[in-house]
Amino acid sequence: MTPTAPPPGEVLFLLAGDPDDIAAACADLLPADIAEGMNDLPVEGGVRILTAIPFHLAVQVVDEPSLERRDELIELLEDDFAIPLIQALSADQQVRLFRDLKEADRTRLLHVLDAPTRNQLKLLMSFPPQSAGGLMTTEFLGVPPSWTALQVRLNISQVGEAKETVYAIYVLDEKTQKLLRIVSLREVIMAQSDTPIGRIGEGRKPVTAHPLMDREDVARLISKYNLLAIPVVDDAGHVLGICTVDDVIDALISEQTEDVQKFGGMGSVTEPYLDVGFWTLFRKRVGWLSVLFLGQTLTATAMGAFESEISHAVVLSLFIPLIISSGGNSGSQATSLLIRAMALNEVTLRDWWRVMARELPAGVALGMVLAALGAARIILWQQFGFHDYGPYHVLIAGAVGLSLVGVVAFGSVAGSMLPFLLRRLGFDPASASAPFVATLVDVTGLLIYFSAAYLVLRGTVL
């Protein structure tokens, strides 16, 4: 029963037809479906669709947050079509468009827009794109406290079309224009017609966001208080705009993509995978990969320091990948736990010692399990004759076990402390990617392994 966009082939066929056919084919579709169909077409196809369908529908399509290449579409459209279209967009989508436009187009189009739209755009563009101010739209319903419920209802029936949401009504002080309270449309409908809106929900404090609040924190407030929109309020108490729940969902999905990719150790790629150019993808990956590689060259230095130990007991080298990767894996687990706990505000900076006090014993316990597995593997292989680890194989098993306890414990502690360190230094804790943790832990893992081997095997093979 869900409406779906026609397959790209069908749309391409339609584009060969005349504008009336295109309009007829789009008549049954929702704006989000038309936008999705346009994303699969060359930009010229999108332009044909926008100019063929009724203007009010074209506005709704370009207002869809999921529409891609909005800047290229606008550049291809005639100005006498593009300018009314831009003016009709909601403020948050205007901002997104102008952020994407080329410098020359931006300047030219800003000058032909009417003065109120231009000034508002300039204000909104002054906020960082990932802040509440950068996400907000300015079309909200503000009313004085003296209006009655009936007046508010009549007002909505007149101006409702132009507002992003009419489900939250902002009661503003008549003189200072400061936000007094938020009343829901449900409350307005349920109230007696002659009740002044200032009497609804008296004593209730509004939940608000600061314009510079990060979009993830905005999402957290909206989710915690089950809001449909949150007002963005400056230090003086004036409402600058509102962030609606649908913007927040889009922001959450982008944030999720960013976090997974960061944890995988790369720059964030927000465009669909198959649409990103080969060299763009290459550039996003090569930076971190090279940095991690240079970090990893320290393992060659560490190994070089133990070259004579290895030449005396080549058998020691056999367990190097096993031991250092165990440290990396336990570190990666701890990091993923802590990144999430920090993102959800379950853990704050001052909890670092409580985390350390859990991760150290947890790491030792986990290391002991792996140590038992590792030692058993060596002794069983020797018994069954799968491999000959020499006369000191029990001691070697002991050295491997001992270093596993040390390496896994170190991995858990380092992996859990890294997000704290990054946050303390002002970075996003999510930058602590799995490869980053593994690289950190590998060099130390080698030092722990060779120290344990020296301790256990001194006087025998070493």
Place this chain on the structure above:
Amino acid sequence: MTPTAPPPGEVLFLLAGDPDDIAAACADLLPADIAEGMNDLPVEGGVRILTAIPFHLAVQVVDEPSLERRDELIELLEDDFAIPLIQALSADQQVRLFRDLKEADRTRLLHVLDAPTRNQLKLLMSFPPQSAGGLMTTEFLGVPPSWTALQVRLNISQVGEAKETVYAIYVLDEKTQKLLRIVSLREVIMAQSDTPIGRIGEGRKPVTAHPLMDREDVARLISKYNLLAIPVVDDAGHVLGICTVDDVIDALISEQTEDVQKFGGMGSVTEPYLDVGFWTLFRKRVGWLSVLFLGQTLTATAMGAFESEISHAVVLSLFIPLIISSGGNSGSQATSLLIRAMALNEVTLRDWWRVMARELPAGVALGMVLAALGAARIILWQQFGFHDYGPYHVLIAGAVGLSLVGVVAFGSVAGSMLPFLLRRLGFDPASASAPFVATLVDVTGLLIYFSAAYLVLRGTVL
């Protein structure tokens, strides 16, 4: 300006006071804040708060999705308080509560609930918890098409309090009760009072969800069409309930936590990090860590096969951690890209060869960059006398470079194909964790390295 819960210490102090003091302290707080405060207290403290505050506020607090240990609270409350409280909860929170309750409590409480509540609960609990049916609530506003806009408005003012959302109105066929259309409250308010609701938005098809649809797909529909709620409709076209946007946000946040933790290579932990017991955390981690460890023991087997090569040229062992970790890092990048692309439906199973055709050249290009860095590192260190890699150091640099190209290309291809393979086998592609990929790539990395070394160094050090 954002209301915040009092610090736990303050709440504990209040709990020593009498119920009136507790009620007075809670009077200024929003239900979500009281729920948050209760999460930080022992369960007995929560019980004291619930019984001290007005009953309608207690219902709102227990209805908060963020409230934890709801089952323990209900078990501690007297039945003559608990039963009306449960009856007053919204259907989706009743389901969550009954899913958490102990078997004995569940059976007992189900029997004392009134028949409509009991039957509805049984229906809702029959759907999987992470499906649309498991998320939905049944309090929605269904009206016949003949009602006028005025009748609908009057109806909302009478029954609005009991509905989860009144902002979407479901127009149901008078005879069959099938869903005809969804009309927004905005449209009802903007329509003339005498317009029949069946005439609003004629020809528009409703966007609906199937009861067994996964919550991530529900979130995607709500986000794509910017909805506040989506009706859950059975195959016969009857509305079973609705999923609201706030449930979807909560589902998205849980899904995000699960994905990051899976990618970190562990079972998912949904409770706050510091609240999870030590041994629970241990159990969630030790499983995957042991499986990965057993996979990694294959590296010891692979290394064992090359023991004589290592003893001839110990210098080869120095670059083992560097080379295998580079494969793991490039694999982890590719996996994180593909997991996300699959989660967002940007890439489907049949795209595997298009992905392969990108990842292979990308991997070769990335490998060549690392090869240049690695070879330069060896030759420079030799020139500056930091380390003596012997008379064949240029050949060794060549072998390291050649294997880096092979290992990084293999890592990119393996890392990008693994999510496809998992999905094909019916697993969640997000199970392809960074440590899982690294383990897969490490063994092959060793084979590639020693083959390249044999090719380049045969007749010299080997």
